[in-house]
Amino acid sequence: MLHHVVMARTEISRPATANIPPFGLRLQPELKERVEAAAKASGRSMNAEIVARLQASFEERVPELDDWELHVEERLVELQRDVVEEDLMVQRVYKDALWARVRALEISDPAGQLDRAVKVAQGVDSDLVDLVERLYSLQAKIRTIEAKFSANSRKRYERIDRIVTPQVEAEFKASHARQDRLWEEFKALGGTTEEIEVAKAAETARQDKVFTLRASRVRMSDLPSDTGEDILPALDALLRGAQASDPAPPPKARKRMP
Structure with a gap:
């Protein structure tokens, strides 16, 4: 591992998911393919991709900004x-x-x-x-x-x-x-x-x-x-x-x- 060189690495925080109960979700095949492609591009699982996009949909608009x-x-x-x-x-x-x-x-x-x-x-x-x-x-x-x-x-x-x-x-x-x-x-x-x-x-x-x-x-x-x-x-x-x-x-x- 590169412990000798690394200057500060940016850490990506992840929420703890071990204690979150599973939630079933049905997706149309076309939408599922788009989610899979987006997850692959961002290096996330499908679940993480869906959660990130849902969270963004609630936060992406700030009227006062x-x-x-x-x-x-x-x-x-x-x-x-x-x-x-x-x-x-x-x-x-x-x-x-x-x-x-x-x-x-x-x-x-x-x-x-x-x-x-x-x-x-x-x-x-x-x-x-x-x-x-x-x-x-x-x-x-x-x-x-x-x-x-x-x-x-x-x-x-x-x-x-x-x-x-x-x-x-x-x-x-x-x-x-x-x-x-x-x-x-x-x-x-x-x-x-x-x-x-x-x-x-x-x-x-x-x-x-x-x-x-x-x-x-x-x-x-x-x-x-x-x-x-x-x-x-x-x-x-x-x-x-x-x-x-x-x-x-x-x-x-x-x-x-x-």
Whole structure:
């Protein structure tokens, strides 16, 4: 298990169901098929899918909250962004650790693991490029949604999380499974916890930079439009640079020491 790398994982709360008496329900075949497909897409059982949808039907409308649909959509995209950002943090840690492992194997590789290490590291590099592009897309989508809000609709309600969190549960599970697979791959290549900690420290420093830039952008966004119109593009460029994946190190000549 990936106890060495995982930064905070989002926990999906589930109600206790052991003591709830069963309730029979008849569904038309067409409706049952739609529920089954929705349950599979969200990574839930049919029962959990039906319960989630029933609960949402009672809570999805709050008369006193303007732009309700926009708030729900924004929170869903924010959770999807959280999945991608967690993936990016962990993948960057493994990228640094894997290429450090490659350099160590270039010096001494008694088990013949160098080629495999290079292949795994290059796979992580490719995944990082895709994740960064998805992060850019989700961030742009959040800004588009926020631009549509009316002036008096900035309140948040916990019930929004109860509606949208189950929709990204499958994405969180897939993200955590990828992290566990990476840890097993790294151990198989002779990687150690100490190597992971070194890479993790570098990633923490990079995350601090991203956080600072993002906070600066939020502050600039609150200023009058003509005040920040020249500064925001520059901040966006710096933020993209901090979030982007560094290019992979060039492979060295693979000469093994006798």
